[in-house]
Amino acid sequence: MSIVMTAITIDCADPRTQAEFWSAALGWEIESVEVWDAEISRGEKVVQSRESWSNIISAAPNAPKRINFAKVPEGKTVKNRLxxxxxxxxxxxxxxxxxxxxxxxxxxxxxxVDGRIDQGQDGWLVMKDPEGNEFCIG
Known part of the structure; x- marks a missing residue:
């Protein structure tokens, strides 16, 4: 079997704001619209309008290729599944x-730790990005 994951897509209200936050958080670059235009012209992407485009963040070679941010009309209503x-x-x-x-x-x-709960610095935090998507940091 040959499957390659090329992206993770996150639904959001404001793709640009989400891309800017995650770009700064992870140190990744926001991919230019010229890359999108090239992929659309090759038939690799289908979009309804420029406003519905996902903003894409390119990753370093040893990380996932990109995170897409797709504009959707509905807001987030429940905890993330991912x-x-x-x-x-x-x-x-x-x-x-x-x-x-x-x-x-x-x-x-x-x-x-060793069957006991460690309340020290070795724990982690649950946080939310600007649109309320949960993530963990530790």
Whole structure:
């Protein structure tokens, strides 16, 4: 079997704002509209209008190729069925940086160590991006 995942697509109200947040959060680049135009002209993408386009973030060669942000009319109503897990060296610094970018903290989670709950720095946080999509950071 030969399957290659080329992207993860996130439904959202404002693709540009989401792309800007996640570009800054992950250090990825926002892909230019010229790339979209080329893919559309080759028949690789079908879009209704330029306003409905997903903004795309290109990743480093060793990461997933891209994250698409697709504009949809309905808002988010329930918890995500899929979320990102982010690993960082300095949790407090990165959480502060993400909050400045527009994320919010949902809750701190503890990690189990030797069958006990560790309430220390080894836990992780559940956060939300600017449109309320949950992600974990630890």
């Amino acid at each position: 979320h990102f897990d982010l690993k960082v060296d300095d949790l407090d610094t990165e959480v502060s940086r993400l909050v400045e970018l527009g994320a919010s903290i949902v809750e701190r989670r503890a990690r189990a």
